[in-house]
Ligand SMILES: [Zn+2]
């Protein structure tokens with residue numbers, strides 16, 4: 627482990643105690659929410675601030691829209707029942723999630739889990755059996771050292787006191803990175819690339835929380851939900867740190 631990794635480990639222990647703002651590094655009060663200073667808190671694009679949201683994915687939609695779903699949920703069949711995002715994927719969220727993904731700042735997931743927790747969620751939704759992260763391929767995990775969806779899933783499982791099964795779903799390496807592909811290609815690339823781990827008998831009658839970091843086109847999350855439903859899951863609710871808005 628190099629010196630920087632050690633430094634990060636130390637910071638990881640300090641940051642959740644609300645010493646400095648996660649985003650700008652300014653000193654903050656101990657009781658500041660999510661370890662953000664007032665200015666950065668104001669700028670964070672919380673999904674809960676929007677009055678009209680898609681009834682499936684909670685993406686903010688125009689007040690004037692005649693529909694109760696966003697454009698993507700109108701066009702695509704969704705295998706998940708509901709999606710709960712914490713924030714809209716804007717500048718602040720982009721910066722923080724980039725740090726989490728590429729600079730090993732795992733403590734950030736703790737705050738995102740709390741933001742998700744603070745979303746107004748119907749109590750009926752809370753009757754869950756287990757938590758499953760969206761899997762990443764062995765190759766990707768090897769290069770990055772961890773799966774950021776799994777880190778977030780762990781934080782959520784701690785705050786909801788639910789079991790987590792990290793390898794219920796397996797990602798087959800297709801050789802192509804979803805992030806580099808357009809919407810159509812993402813869908814094509816992910817079809818058949820997610821498998822149910824038959825080490826576990828089935829997901830029969832289970833209510834599952836599926837966790838990912840960012841929801842963009844939803845291709846991966848939808849494919850994972852499909853596999854869970856095909857293997858008997860009763861209900862799949864997705865939780866993500868951020869949801870991208872539609873152009
Ligand atoms: Zn700040």
Ligand SMILES: [Zn+2]
Nearest residue numbers: 680683696699
């Ligand atoms: Zn939607």
